[in-house]
Amino acid sequence: xxxxxxxxxxxxxKPPFVQRAWLRWALILGFAAYLVAAYMTIDVNWARVYEGxxxxxxxxxxxxxxxxxxxxxxxxxxxxxxIIMTVASSVVGIIIxxxxxxxxxxxxxxxxxxxxxxxxxxxxxxxxxxxxxxLLVAIFGFGPLAGFLTLSFATIGFLSxxxxxxxxxxxxxxxxxxxxxxxxxxxxxxxxxxPQVMPRLIGLSIYRVDINFRESAILGLxxxxxxxxxxxxxxxxxxxxxxxxILLMIILIVMxxxxxxxxxxxxxx
Amino acid sequence: MLRLxxxxxxxxxxxxxxxxxxxxxxEGQVLALIGPSGAGKSTLIRCINRLVEPTSxxxxxxDVELTGLSSGALxxxxxxxxxxxxxxxxxxxxxxxxxxxxGRLGYxxxxxxxxxxxxxxxxxxxxxxxxxxxxxxMADKRAxxxxxxxxxxxxxxxxxxxxxxxxxxxxxxxxxxPKTSRQIMRLxxxxxxxxxLAAIINIHDVALxxxxxxxxxxxxxxxxxxxxxxxxxxxxxxxxIYGEEDWEATIEKVDDDSEAAE
Amino acid sequence: xxxxxxKGQQVWQRRTSRESLGHWVMWLIGxxxxxxxxxxxxxxxxxxxxxxxxxxANDIWTRATPPRWEYITQLGKPIWDTxxxxxxxxxxxxILAVPVAFLAARNTTPSKFFIRPIALLIIVSTRxxxxxxxxxxxxxxxxxxxxxxxxxxxxxxxxxxxxxLYEAIEEIDETQVEAITxxxxxxxxxxxxxxxxxxxxxxxxxxxxxWDINIRESTVLGLxxxxxxxxxxxxxLNVLAWPQVxxxxxxxxxxxxxxxxxxxxxxxxxx
Numbered sequence: 001x002x003x004x005x006x007x008x009x010x011x012x013x014k015p016p017f018v019q020r021a022w023l024r025w026a027l028i029l030g031f032a033a034y035l036v037a038a039y040m041t042i043d044v045n046w047a048r049v050y051e052g053x054x055x056x057x058x059x060x061x062x063x064x065x066x067x068x069x070x071x072x073x074x075x076x077x078x079x080x081x082x083i084i085m086t087v088a089s090s091v092v093g094i095i096i097x098x099x100x101x102x103x104x105x106x107x108x109x110x111x112x113x114x115x116x117x118x119x120x121x122x123x124x125x126x127x128x129x130x131x132x133x134x135l136l137v138a139i140f141g142f143g144p145l146a147g148f149l150t151l152s153f154a155t156i157g158f159l160s161x162x163x164x165x166x167x168x169x170x171x172x173x174x175x176x177x178x179x180x181x182x183x184x185x186x187x188x189x190x191x192x193x194x195p196q197v198m199p200r201l202i203g204l205s206i207y208r209v210d211i212n213f214r215e216s217a218i219l220g221l222x223x224x225x226x227x228x229x230x231x232x233x234x235x236x237x238x239x240x241x242x243x244x245x246i247l248l249m250i251i252l253i254v255m256x257x258x259x260x261x262x263x264x265x266x267x268x269x
Numbered sequence: 270m271l272r273l274x275x276x277x278x279x280x281x282x283x284x285x286x287x288x289x290x291x292x293x294x295x296e297g298q299v300l301a302l303i304g305p306s307g308a309g310k311s312t313l314i315r316c317i318n319r320l321v322e323p324t325s326x327x328x329x330x331x332d333v334e335l336t337g338l339s340s341g342a343l344x345x346x347x348x349x350x351x352x353x354x355x356x357x358x359x360x361x362x363x364x365x366x367x368x369x370x371x372g373r374l375g376y377x378x379x380x381x382x383x384x385x386x387x388x389x390x391x392x393x394x395x396x397x398x399x400x401x402x403x404x405x406x407m408a409d410k411r412a413x414x415x416x417x418x419x420x421x422x423x424x425x426x427x428x429x430x431x432x433x434x435x436x437x438x439x440x441x442x443x444x445x446x447p448k449t450s451r452q453i454m455r456l457x458x459x460x461x462x463x464x465x466l467a468a469i470i471n472i473h474d475v476a477l478x479x480x481x482x483x484x485x486x487x488x489x490x491x492x493x494x495x496x497x498x499x500x501x502x503x504x505x506x507x508x509x510i511y512g513e514e515d516w517e518a519t520i521e522k523v524d525d526d527s528e529a530a531e
Numbered sequence: 532x533x534x535x536x537x538k539g540q541q542v543w544q545r546r547t548s549r550e551s552l553g554h555w556v557m558w559l560i561g562x563x564x565x566x567x568x569x570x571x572x573x574x575x576x577x578x579x580x581x582x583x584x585x586x587x588a589n590d591i592w593t594r595a596t597p598p599r600w601e602y603i604t605q606l607g608k609p610i611w612d613t614x615x616x617x618x619x620x621x622x623x624x625x626i627l628a629v630p631v632a633f634l635a636a637r638n639t640t641p642s643k644f645f646i647r648p649i650a651l652l653i654i655v656s657t658r659x660x661x662x663x664x665x666x667x668x669x670x671x672x673x674x675x676x677x678x679x680x681x682x683x684x685x686x687x688x689x690x691x692x693x694x695x696l697y698e699a700i701e702e703i704d705e706t707q708v709e710a711i712t713x714x715x716x717x718x719x720x721x722x723x724x725x726x727x728x729x730x731x732x733x734x735x736x737x738x739x740x741x742w743d744i745n746i747r748e749s750t751v752l753g754l755x756x757x758x759x760x761x762x763x764x765x766x767x768l769n770v771l772a773w774p775q776v777x778x779x780x781x782x783x784x785x786x787x788x789x790x791x792x793x794x795x796x797x798x799x800x801x802x
Contacts (some may be wrong), residue, residue: 004400012366012392014385015409038615044678052673059672081575088568126787130663130751131780134768139588141580144572218663221755225575231664235671243668247660254659320709347715358710362728371724375715382716383723424710431714 059240066248067241071230075246078227082216085147085226089216090209092148093155098201100156101163102189108167117160124157129215133224144225151212151219158211162204163197170196199268206261213257217250270296270467271317271435276326278312278491286312288491289326294435294469299461301478301499302471304488305511310471313488314437317469318350319343330435348375351428353457355440357420361413365404365423368412369395372430391430398426402456418449422456429460436461436468443473450474454481475502591773598778606763606782612677613759613786616752617745620684625738628689632696638708639700639726650693658690662748666757677758684745684752691744692737699733700726735801743794750783760786 018024068075103109103117129150136146170193178192220228227246234243271294278287286309294300302310315321317328319335328335335346351372359368373391374382381387387395399405402422412420421441428436438457442450454470458481461468472478478485479499487495487502487510494510495501504516545551580587633639635650666683673679703726711725753761760779767775 004396004405007396007400007405008393009389011389012387012395012408014367015364034618038619041611042615042619042677042681045674045676048674049678056672059668081571084568084571087564088572091565126784128747128751128783128787130754131764131783134754135591138591139584141577143575143577145576145581148572214659214661218661221663221667228664232667235667238671247664251656251659255655258655318713320713344715344717347713350713352710352713354706354710356706358704358706360707360711360724360728361704362731363724367724371711371716372714374711374717374720374724379717379719379723382720427710427714437713 055238055240059244062240062244063248065241066245067239068245071234071239071242074230074233075227075242075249078220078230078246079249081144082213082220082226082228085144085151085216085219086209086213089148089151089155090205090212093152093208093212094159094205096152097156097159097163100160101167102193104160104164105167107170107172108189108193117164121157121161121164124153125161129154130218130222133219134222137223142223142225147216147219147224147226150224151215154215155208155212159204159208163201166197166200167193199265202268203261203265206257206264210254210257210261214250214254270294270331271469272327272329273317274327274329276313276316276328277324278309278316278321279324286491287316287323290491290493292486292493294467296434297461297465297467298484299458299468299470299482300484300486301482302469302486302488303473303475303478303510304494308488308510309491310488311439312491314352314439314469314471317437318347318352344375348431349434351431351433351436353421353424353428353436353438353441355443357417357424357444359412359420359423359427362411364409364411365399365415366395366408368423369399369426369430372427375431394430395426398429399423401460402426417445418453421445421449421453425453425457425460429464433466436466436470438468438470438472440471440473442477450477451480458482475507595773595777597774598781599772599774600778602775602778603782606760606779609753609760609763610782610786612680613746613749613753613761616677616680616684616749616757616759617742617790619681620749621688621738621742621745623681623685624688624692624741625734627685628692628696629734631689631693632700633722635693636697636700638703638705639722650697654690654693654697656690657686657688658694660687662687662752663755666752666755670756675756675758680749680752680757680759683757684749687748688741688745692741695737696730696734699730699737703729732801736798739794739797739801743790746790747787750786 016024018027100117100120103113104121106114109117132153133146133150136149140146140149174196175188175192178188183191216226216228217231218226218228220226220230221232223229227250231243231246234240234246271292273290273292276287276290276292277285279285290309290313302313304310312321316323317330317335323336326336330346330349333346335343338346360371363371367385370385370387370391373387377387377391396405396408399408402425404419404422404426407415407419412423415423424441436457441453441457445453454477457468457470460466470478470482479502482499485495485497485499485502486493487506489510495506507516508514631650631653634641634646635654637643637647640647640650662683665686666679669679669683673682707729708721708725711721716724749759749761751761751764753759753763754765756762756765760783764776764779764783767773767779
């Protein structure tokens with residue numbers, strides 16, 4: 001009872017998340033100092049922002065009356081090009097990323113191959129699409145080919161990494177049972193590994209198609225084909241109603257893709 | 270003290286979980302609610318504090334009719350009904366102390382509770398309760414570090430710090446081992462006696478119920494099938510509630526157990 | 532039935548003939564679509580440039596190496612700006628994403644038929660448009676600069692964070708919420724005691740994860756004029772100063788690697 005008696009009457013405080021007091025205060029003060037410093041170095045031209053509010057309002061209003069017609073041929077061509085790039089790059093990217101994923105799974109591949117494949121993945125993931133696109137446009141010239149190559153390259157990094165992780169975490173016993181039946185390596189992959197990772201491969205592929213489409217919309221900004229160029233022009237000319245039309249189409253297509261992918265993922269699982 | 274009148278609950282699926290249940294619980298009485306799974310035990314308890322909205326009927330707590338209350342008034346009445354859950358239902362990422370103090374939420378304002386500035390009297394009471402159940406030294410541990418029995422004790426503290434007149438207890442021992450189950454049941458019944466609380470204990474284990482309570486209610490298909498003293502649970506009665514089975518062994522074992530427990 | 536009777540012999544087949552025909556047709560359609568796409572791309576490509584590509588790549592490589600190291604002294608401010616765009620953008624996005632997530636989650640939304648669709652619409656529309664496009668738009672509205680970049684990153688991140696957060700909210704343990712409700716707590720108290728502690732780890736994880744992505748994205752926002760190191764990249768590209776370009780690319784690469792390392796460390800510490 002004595003322990004309780006000493007306790008009664010004393011205030012109680014929640015134990016702090018960071019136990020060491022100096023570290024806690026250092027973190028809090030550091031973050032506050034950073035926010036102040038960041039705020040000081042951003043010079044916002046408030047007059048310009050205020051001016052812009054009117055234009056912002058116009059843009060929001062443009063969404064209520066999007067203009068699909070006056071530049072319909074540009075929009076149509078750009079959209080088709082975006083979709084074509086998406087489809088082609090997804091197909092090629094997925095086909096290439098499967099062997100790389102196999103190579104990047106430590107439980108399947110020997111060490112040298114593993115290292116090479118992991119290096120490819122690392123490079124592909126570290127470089128952003130838009131930078132790759134700039135370089136490829138410089139090398140291959142303007143047009144959808146550069147965009148197609150960019151997206152294929154990005155697909156490889158994304159898909160191989162996630163697929164390799166899935167292969168590494170698969171059930172060893174099932175795969176070993178196939179091996180024990182005297183299967184060749186290719187048969188082993190086909191019967192022991194493939195069935196286990198197939199649902200995930202399909203899910204990831206569809207997700208990547210979705211991403212590729214979204215990315216294809218910006219590649220046009222640097223001349224790598226797709227709807228981005230049309231969009232950029234619309235902004236440059238302050239044609240908000242056309243821009244709104246394009247953005248609405250992008251949103252609708254992305255929503256449709258997400259809806260379809262949800263259905264497919266439910267079916268394969 | 271608590272009175273249910275023609276309480277009916279029909280779920281959206283059309284399942285009738287409660288069929289016009291009438292029940293009267295006098296002050297300070299501890300009663301056990303037994304019955305097979307799906308008999309409506311949980312629903313009955315949850316209809317009393319309206320975690321589940323009853324379809325029709327009345328619930329009187331003292332003189333207050335609960336089913337018609339607005340949400341603000343309902344919150345005030347909920348303070349008078351402490352609830353103890355099957356899987357403890359502690360907020361796992363909060364400390365033991367915060368979990369106990371959360372029983373006072375109905376009494377303190379939002380900002381006070383948000384900043385963890387509870388009145389000193391609440392903090393003192395929390396420590397007294399934790400000491401009573403033997404967990405005072407655990408106050409600043411996180412709830413997910415505790416064992417099952419310890420968590421249920423914290424759950425009991427959370428219910429009691431509300432200063433309730435009635436305890437609603439939903440399968441308090443379902444996820445505990447037999448020894449801890451008995452300790453928890455004993456603790457609940459002792460605390461009810463100390464504080465003069467009424468309690469409705471919804472429980473699977475007939476033997477355990479017989480051991481501790483003063484009155485047993487048998488529920489079957491949402492209707493009361495038996496209402497009487499624990500000694501009145503004959504094989505015939507149990508067959509009525511649960512269906513055909515050899516009940517002699519269960520009841521005999523109960524006698525042995527209760528003697529061994531003394 | 533996958534077992535076929537062939538001249539009195541039972542032959543097992545994986546699919547019935549109708550099924551396998553369907554499969555072949557599907558594959559054929561798929562290949563045809565791909566062939567069409569490829570043909571379209573090929574038509575829009577000047578193949579002369581493509582055949583010339585190895586020479587040009589080689590040319591760019593020789594011009595770009597070695598990087599102009601001393602240029603790094605001029606990159607201090609742009610790197611700082613980039614960090615600010617990512618961090619402040621994430622910060623504002625989180626502030627806005629929390630209420631949107633609570634309105635979008637099935638178990639916390641005040642109205643399933645009116646408010647939830649609006650919240651979901653906000654999530655979908657901010658998420659499906661790339662931050663570069665948001666930046667373009669904001670530059671047209673409020674003028675070029677770091678501020679436009681911060682807002683662009685913030686808007687783009689709302690949908691992403693809110694989506695992950697509302698999924699976390701929908702996965703919480705309802706009995707803990709029930710227990711807090713049963714004490715007579717008000718709606719806000721139930722939120723603070725029953726729901727928030729359960730989603731806090733997810734929230735911290737999402738914040739760091741998105742910050743990492745935002746560092747990547749903010750390095751290129753400058754390409755359209757929204758401040759940060761991308762501005763230097765774009766001006767160097769315009770004057771074909773390849774040694775500067777290669778240095779900037781190295782800096783961006785380093786930033787990406789460091790931010791990924793930091794986010795992995797922080798997430799490890801939280802979970």
